[in-house]
Amino acid sequence: MPGTAADSSPGLLINHPRRYELFSSLALPLVRRRLFQRLAGRSGVRPGDRVLDIGCGTGALTLAVAAAVSPGGSVLGVDPSEPMVEHARRLAARRGANASFALGTAQELDAADGSFDAVVTSFAVHHVRADRRERAFAEMFRVLRPGGRLLVADFRRPAGRHRGMIAAAGFTGLARGRELPFARWITATRP
Numbered sequence: 001m002p003g004t005a006a007d008s009s010p011g012l013l014i015n016h017p018r019r020y021e022l023f024s025s026l027a028l029p030l031v032r033r034r035l036f037q038r039l040a041g042r043s044g045v046r047p048g049d050r051v052l053d054i055g056c057g058t059g060a061l062t063l064a065v066a067a068a069v070s071p072g073g074s075v076l077g078v079d080p081s082e083p084m085v086e087h088a089r090r091l092a093a094r095r096g097a098n099a100s101f102a103l104g105t106a107q108e109l110d111a112a113d114g115s116f117d118a119v120v121t122s123f124a125v126h127h128v129r130a131d132r133r134e135r136a137f138a139e140m141f142r143v144l145r146p147g148g149r150l151l152v153a154d155f156r157r158p159a160g161r162h163r164g165m166i167a168a169a170g171f172t173g174l175a176r177g178r179e180l181p182f183a184r185w186i187t188a189t190r191p
Helices: 017-027 032-042 060-069 082-095 130-143 156-168
Strands: 050-054 074-079 099-103 116-122 144-155 172-179 183-189
Touching: 032 060, 032 116, 032 144, 032 172, 032 183, 050 060, 050 130, 060 074, 060 082, 060 099, 060 116, 074 082, 082 099, 116 130, 130 144, 130 156, 144 156, 156 172, 156 183
Parallel strands: 050 074, 050 116, 074 099, 116 144
Antiparallel strands: 144 183, 172 183
C-alpha cells in the first residue's frame, strides 16, 4: 500500500550475518570462495580499478574483487542491512583488504555519476523489490564511467529476468554464462 512502511522498504533484508555465513558454507561447501574468485575474474576488473559491490552482504565478492584490483584499486561494498555491513567491515579489517563498506540500496546509490570502473553484484538483485529493479539497473548505469563494466550474478531463474532490464538501462555488449549449476552471470558495458 502506498504511504506505508512497506512502501519505503528496499526489499528483503538479511540481518543475521553469522547465520547467513553458516548457511552459505553448508550450502556451498568447498566451492564458495572459488565461486566468488571466478566471479571477480569474470567481472574484468584490473589492478587500479575503483569498484562498487551492490548488495555486498558479508563481503564475499567484495573481498575477492579487492584482491583482483590490488595494487592501487579499491572496492566499496554497499548493503541495506547494518548488521551485514558491520560484519563485512570486521572481516575486511582482519584480512587487511582494500575494501570499505557503507549502508545503501541498489536503487538509490550515494555516488557521483561515472565514479566507478566496474559495478558488481552477486545474489542480491532478487532481494530488491520487483517494482524497483529497473531503477536499480539505471543507478548502476549512472555510477559507471563510460566503458565501465557490469557483472550481475544470481540464481538461475532471476538472472533470466535481469537481462531485459540491463539492456533497457542502456548497457551494451551483454554476455551471459554460468558458474556451477545454480549460478548465472551477465556482463555488460556502459557505452
